[in-house]
Amino acid sequence: MSADTLVLATRNQGKLHELARILGQEIRLVGLDAFPGAPDVPETGATFEANALLKARAFAAYTELPAVADDSGLCVDALNGMPGVLSARWAGQHGDDKANLGLLLAQVTDVPDTRLGARFVCAAALVVPDDGIPREWVVTGEVKGRLIRAPRGAGGFGYDPIFQPDGFDLTTAEMTPDAKDAISHRGRAFRALAPFITGSPT
């Protein structure tokens, strides 16, 4: 692969396209689908930052290319900031969006509206392999809002149908992809990371 190739540690095409839009044309972006033998990296960190770094380090080491990874989740006030790093497996099975969302709504049934504040948080890490010591960056983005009790909207994924960002009457599942990118935790984190990506020798 050419020297200006960047690996994004995901098999999610939506994330690939989102980062590609933010970075523009100069960087060739490939996902993990291009590396069938890439290791599975368990997200064992206590924080989003730790998990993003774990994944970016693992894939930079495996591919010998600069690697970007992100970890994100929903932090609910009434749950002391959980589901947090466990957002994707909140109902027990990894990636079952419907079960995760349903469980969260059931858990807050008796929680007063005043404690339904929540925020989406994303940490994005860039690891550039180098002879000897890899160089590493990690940034975070967040969007504050609140849970609603009945899902609305067909866009997005995960908890988007029950999250209403501050200042909007729409859930993030009711926004267009562009409108969501503009305010989303992942959009903010990727934009904050972009200067390090485009400015980094590869």
Add this chain to the structure above:
Amino acid sequence: MSADTLVLATRNQGKLHELARILGQEIRLVGLDAFPGAPDVPETGATFEANALLKARAFAAYTELPAVADDSGLCVDALNGMPGVLSARWAGQHGDDKANLGLLLAQVTDVPDTRLGARFVCAAALVVPDDGIPREWVVTGEVKGRLIRAPRGAGGFGYDPIFQPDGFDLTTAEMTPDAKDAISHRGRAFRALAPFITGSPT
């Protein structure tokens, strides 16, 4: 009812017997089964103390008798202290011990052993109706330990089969009721509250 009767805000016979053992013979203890019309009190508080007080106040007002209520739960380090006040409805339905325990174990699948520290916490509240201003006390008890990944023991209830108190090789579900009372969060909270109960004019 006689003047030395105390209401314990529970329909759980195990809790009634536990408090009776701690208080001794002088106090006549009745549960909510003696008050079929007693209101349902949603546990909407953000803390164990708030919920215990909510319930004790409601039942003291309803019965016009001194009332004790407790709220308790399991606080897990890796979950920022949750399930906490949501312990009894963690899997979404109130009181489904098996589902709650199974969900918690599934959630911590990728969490390293080093972050499986946990504690059981109990807040116990006493509210004594009085002309005008009711008198109120609330105390807490806790027992520190850690989660194990496979349930052990048939005693206790709730999360007991996966909680191993510090200094013991047994889970609280493997202990005799007396041994558990001696160290448990509820035992400690009830014993801390007992002097206020027996010393309070009724």
